[in-house]
Amino acid sequence: MKKHILTSMILLLVIPIQMNCQSNKQPLKLAIIGLTHTHVHWILGRENTGDVEIVGIVEPNRELAERYSKQHGFSMDLVYESMEELVNNSEPEAVAAFGTIYEHLEVVEFFAPKGIHVMVEKPLAVSLEHARAMEELAKKHDIHLLTNYETTWYPSNHKAREMLEEGRIGEMRKVIVRDGHKGPRKLGIDEEFLDWLLDPEQNGAGALMDFGCYGANLMTWLQNGKRPLSVTAVTQQLQKDNNPMVDDEAIIILTYENSNCVIQASWNWPIGRKDMEIYGLEAAIYADNRNDLRLRIAEGYDGFEQEEFNLEERPYPYNDPFSYFAALVHKEIEVLPFSLSSLENNMIVMEILQAAMQSARSGKTIPLK
Known part of the structure; x- marks a missing residue:
């Protein structure tokens, strides 16, 4: 058996250049809906590349929010009890859902009519029935509805x-x-x-x-x-x-x-x-x-x-879900x-x-x- 080892050096210089260019643009105003899905550490612990700004977090469990606030350094002033309180105090362009899979439908029901784009953690929904309702809302209100997989x-x-x-x-x-x-x-x-x-x-x-x-x-x-x-x-x-x-x-x-x-x-x-x-x-x-x-x-x-x-x-923005979401909402990619x-x-x-x-x-x- 012959064996060859190839190392791919893909666009080494491109990513930092694009990241620096991104810093000259307005960041995506993103709200986080729920903290009970531990994939939320992906965004809370993410390096600040200037393409996303967290403008609010919805989490009724105050103890959980305070624990993550201490871990990641965000202000508790960003934390709201409900989605209604969030939109009354901030203007997100998009939201990322990090609650239960069952709650995905509720998030889309609330934000889609407001023209606010939604990204959920995998899978899309708890059932095909929920998924079809979410699909109908996304199409009716012309929003992006993405599903994020690692x-x-x-x-x-x-x-x-x-x-x-x-x-x-x-x-x-x-x-x-x-x-x-x-x-x-x-x-x-x-x-x-x-x-x-x-x-x-x-x-x-x-x-x-x-x-x-x-x-x-x-x-x-x-x-x-x-x-x-x-x-x-x-x-x-x-x-x-x-x-x-x-x-x-x-x-x-x-x-x-x-x-x-x-x-x-x-x-x-x-x-x-x-x-x-x-x-x-x-x-x-x-x-x-x-x-x-x-x-x-x-x-x-x-x-x-x-x-x-x-x-x-x-290459950026295809290396990270939040960079991708920001570029998509700002119509830089499709x-x-x-x-x-x-x-x-x-x-x-x-x-x-x-x-x-x-x-x-x-x-x-x-x-x-």
């Missing part, structure tokens, strides 16, 4: 798609996406997050919803918006004491006309992971993590030639159809997740009409 910003995933489109592996036949960790309780996640993450009403499901959405999102993107023909899912509860009301293990199979996808969403991995494998007729791509990728070109029966890539971060953050993609994700839950309950494969 994996959207992975250079490895974008390089994998680029290789696929270049024909480096031949026609795609199989995709395997694995996401998850050892489980919320084992990780010592804050109680405010656990209170709803382990609640089927507030989160929709357990690992199936929490991590199954990543694979559905990526596969819809790789398929350029094509919906699967059918969805089959099996769920288990392997940590009943830790997760008494929800699944902690889900395997979801998506079938397409000429390919399939296996999504392994789990709160039972010993080591946290977010990786993807793409198999074509001639080669395979392994996106091992955010920056590392391998290309294996088949030789004979089980031989292969391997190239390894260690990738630099993506959302591409069925791209990872897009509403079109994430409506299909919700169809897949709902079908997966139905399949797991019924023990049957669910065709998507």
